[in-house]
Amino acid sequence: MKSMLMIAALVASVSSVARAEEEDPFADAVEMRHGLMLQMATDLGKVGAMAKGEAPYDQAVAARAAANIAAIASVLSMDQFPAGSEYQASADSYALPAIWTAQDDFLVKIADLNTAAAGFQTAAATDVDALKAGMGALGGACSACHKAYRQPEE
């Protein structure tokens, strides 16, 4: 029972931080998905720098970044995209309505990202040439989903 109360308090305290900021019912969902995408961008930035020769290839760093990308991909689902949290209906949202009208395809895009991220884990841990070669499929999975389901920024 003690642990139940503790968990409930933890969940409430984390959620209320975002909620207090504004009365947008989707503020938490939008911050959640932005946080996940920012984590992915951080890790993509690390392996991208190695691929471009701006940073030396470091197997441990590359493998960890690739593992992080796969971990974040693995949690993506409709949970981060509650109906109604689309562009212009929710603050800071760039999610296009097609996410919900073409939900099956959206979930296929998420599955494709998971496949690409799994392959990239092997590539990133091999050497810099494999890492470079592996980034195409990974970047392709990112942009396939963004192109169909993310409002371009102005």
Added chain:
Amino acid sequence: MKSMLMIAALVASVSSVARAEEEDPFADAVEMRHGLMLQMATDLGKVGAMAKGEAPYDQAVAARAAANIAAIASVLSMDQFPAGSEYQASADSYALPAIWTAQDDFLVKIADLNTAAAGFQTAAATDVDALKAGMGALGGACSACHKAYRQPEE
């Protein structure tokens, strides 16, 4: 080369969403860690509801939530906590300065969370009694870190 440019554009576009909101240099890091914690709270909420009998035990849902918790735990590192992004120095930050002055212990707390999350994956996939029993260690790892390193909300 094409994929390099694509990755660079993706990284820039994701990051700029948060950055455009305010000129806080830690806005991205804070949104990143809040997003990760919100994801963890969402999954803890699902298994917590099952543990409290507010939702029926569903093995697939519980296993997925536990896998998500482990995935999020696995990406935690100092990457989400750049020096300077502490409470009152960065907007919306609840991170206490002890994170950086006692960094070794902070990283031990993250490792402890990963251990607890791994154990919880087995428990959550077993049955509701194992799930309930397993929440203590998981909640304990959450609060040990929050107690030492997170500013309580007013």
